[in-house]
Amino acid sequence: MTPAQQSLVDEIRARFGERAAITDAADIEPWLTDWRGRWHGRAGAILQPSSTREVAAIVGLAGERGIALVPQGGNTSMVGGATPPEDGSALILSLRRMNRIRSIDPAAMRVEAEAGVILQSLHEAVAADGIRFPLTLGARGSETVGGLISTNAGGTQVLRFGPMRTLVDGIEGVLPDGTIHSGLSGLKKDNRGTSIDQLLIGAEGTLGVVTAARLKLFPALHSRAVAWLGLGSPQAALDTLRVLESETDRIEGFEILPDESLKAVLSHVAGTRAPLGEDHGWHALVEAVADSSKVEPPAELLARLLAPLIECGLIEDATISSSEAQAEAFWRIRDSLSEAERATFGPATQHDISVPVDAMPRFMDEAAREVERSFPGVHASGFGHLGDGNIHFHVRAGERGGPDWLRREGPAVTRLVHDLVTAAGGSISAEHGIGVMKKEELERLSPDRVRILRAIKRSLDPKTVMNPGKLV
Numbered sequence: 001m002t003p004a005q006q007s008l009v010d011e012i013r014a015r016f017g018e019r020a021a022i023t024d025a026a027d028i029e030p031w032l033t034d035w036r037g038r039w040h041g042r043a044g045a046i047l048q049p050s051s052t053r054e055v056a057a058i059v060g061l062a063g064e065r066g067i068a069l070v071p072q073g074g075n076t077s078m079v080g081g082a083t084p085p086e087d088g089s090a091l092i093l094s095l096r097r098m099n100r101i102r103s104i105d106p107a108a109m110r111v112e113a114e115a116g117v118i119l120q121s122l123h124e125a126v127a128a129d130g131i132r133f134p135l136t137l138g139a140r141g142s143e144t145v146g147g148l149i150s151t152n153a154g155g156t157q158v159l160r161f162g163p164m165r166t167l168v169d170g171i172e173g174v175l176p177d178g179t180i181h182s183g184l185s186g187l188k189k190d191n192r193g194t195s196i197d198q199l200l201i202g203a204e205g206t207l208g209v210v211t212a213a214r215l216k217l218f219p220a221l222h223s224r225a226v227a228w229l230g231l232g233s234p235q236a237a238l239d240t241l242r243v244l245e246s247e248t249d250r251i252e253g254f255e256i257l258p259d260e261s262l263k264a265v266l267s268h269v270a271g272t273r274a275p276l277g278e279d280h281g282w283h284a285l286v287e288a289v290a291d292s293s294k295v296e297p298p299a300e301l302l303a304r305l306l307a308p309l310i311e312c313g314l315i316e317d318a319t320i321s322s323s324e325a326q327a328e329a330f331w332r333i334r335d336s337l338s339e340a341e342r343a344t345f346g347p348a349t350q351h352d353i354s355v356p357v358d359a360m361p362r363f364m365d366e367a368a369r370e371v372e373r374s375f376p377g378v379h380a381s382g383f384g385h386l387g388d389g390n391i392h393f394h395v396r397a398g399e400r401g402g403p404d405w406l407r408r409e410g411p412a413v414t415r416l417v418h419d420l421v422t423a424a425g426g427s428i429s430a431e432h433g434i435g436v437m438k439k440e441e442l443e444r445l446s447p448d449r450v451r452i453l454r455a456i457k458r459s460l461d462p463k464t465v466m467n468p469g470k471l472v
């Protein structure tokens with residue numbers, strides 16, 4: 001630690017107790033590397049405030065002394081967003097101790113949760129009141145409310161509920177100069193200029209620290225059913241989704257994956273089983289729900305809507321979960337994809353991209369062909385949230401492999417994929433954010449956007465206290 005960092009840590013401990021800072025190297029180590037293991041930083045301490053007042057004091061002091069802070073929740077960022085810089089110039093500001101659910105209001109259908117509340121704990125807490133928070137994703141056992149807001153996370157329920165931004169009703173946060181912003185009053189209408197809440201959503205910790213949020217809740221599901229479909233192509237999957245959407249508004253999830261990804265899960269994740277008897281080129285997982293007992297049960301709804309699509313050959317085969325355990329087993333396959341691919345396929349460049357929904361099947365096909373033509377021997381494919389026009393498009397080293405493939409060729413592959421996405425009117429970051437991973441690419445492909453983001457950053461954080469080196 002530099003002398004300035006040490007004196008900040010000493011002052012924070014003196015004011016807020018020993019627990020407010022961790023300096024033991026072994027305790028810090030697990031939080032220095034990102035989830036994918038691609039970025040490794042250094043930090044002499046993890047500051048861990050227990051209240052908004054403490055966060056404000058820490059940010060204020062850090063600003064006065066020119067010490068940068070890296071806000072961190074569950075450290076599940078896919079883009080190195082929560083990893084400190086390599087030179088040790090920043091301290092980590094962990095929100096994990098701020099993990100209280102302040103209130104649940106079933107009448108207003110709102111929950112007020114601190115930034116460090118883990119998504120799964122939030123699900124469980126509101127479920128006890130017979131309501132639910134719908135956003136969910138694979139890392140729900142680790143990721144936090146603050147991280148979800150700061151990355152405007154998506155997940156598997158966006159089709160019906162939108163991303164995190166649409167589920168936030170108010171934010172409490174600390175701005176880079178230590179000012180506390182409180183947006184938790186629950187006002188339905190508030191037009192006092194540009195929304196500060198909205199500035200903090202998706203800002204990746206570069207414009208301030210989210211300390212708590214008021215989030216929208218929805219009636220608990222009465223029941224759900226999950227269908228697993230065998231399909232010939234992403235286009236067949238999209239055509240299926242369009243038919244389902246024209247018949248019902250009760251489809252909550254629609255995810256696709258190629259057969260090789262299913263096989264990766266089956267070989268890597270203990271206890272998983274192939275949902276269908278035969279092989280299919282593509283698979284889709286479809287979730288239908290019922291909010292009450294008065295509507296057609298989801299399994300019957302799916303059976304009724306899918307039968308004609310099987311008959312006409314659009315769907316090759318399908319099975320519908322007959323129990324909650326089976327529905328969970330189908331989702332477990334989907335949720336294990338990232339982990340299984342990482343363990344099974346070796347080096348790959350990963351691209352979290354979006355294009356207009358109807359253009360996605362063609363994009364997947366053409367982009368895969370173009371990448372494989374330009375880099376003979378690689379294999380390109382995608383999986384994910386087809387219904388949102390968001391695919392995780394991965395290019396695997398294949399025959400071009402070797403330990404240094406990522407370093408040697410990865411950037412060129414990524415540039416090609418991003419050029420194709422941009423030409424298709426899409427986004428190089430659909431839901432994971434920019435972090436350190438996509439910073440240069442954002443600047444290359446969206447210079448006007450970066451200019452505006454930098455102007456906002458400069459005016460709110462002129463001393464670059466918050467998350468240096470990320471986003472812009």
Ligand SMILES: Cc1cc2nc3c(=O)[nH]c(=O)nc-3n(C[C@H](O)[C@H](O)[C@H](O)COP(=O)(O)OP(=O)(O)OC[C@H]3O[C@@H](n4cnc5c(N)ncnc54)[C@H](O)[C@@H]3O)c2cc1C
Pocket residue numbers: 035070071072073074075076077078081082095115137138139142143144145146147148149150151152153154155156204205206208209210211338339431432435467470
């Ligand atoms: C297996 C797996 C599956 C995933 N699936 C999805 C998916 O389907 N959709 C999706 O969108 N993402 C997905 N992610 C990515 C990740 O879970 C999200 O980005 C998540 O929102 C990060 O939350 P976190 O608490 O771990 O934040 P961290 O990783 O700790 O931080 C993420 C970013 O937010 C900032 N930050 C964190 N907390 C705060 C705070 N309180 N105030 C200000 N800034 C803060 C950090 O500085 C960093 O820039 C997945 C990740 C994994 C590992």
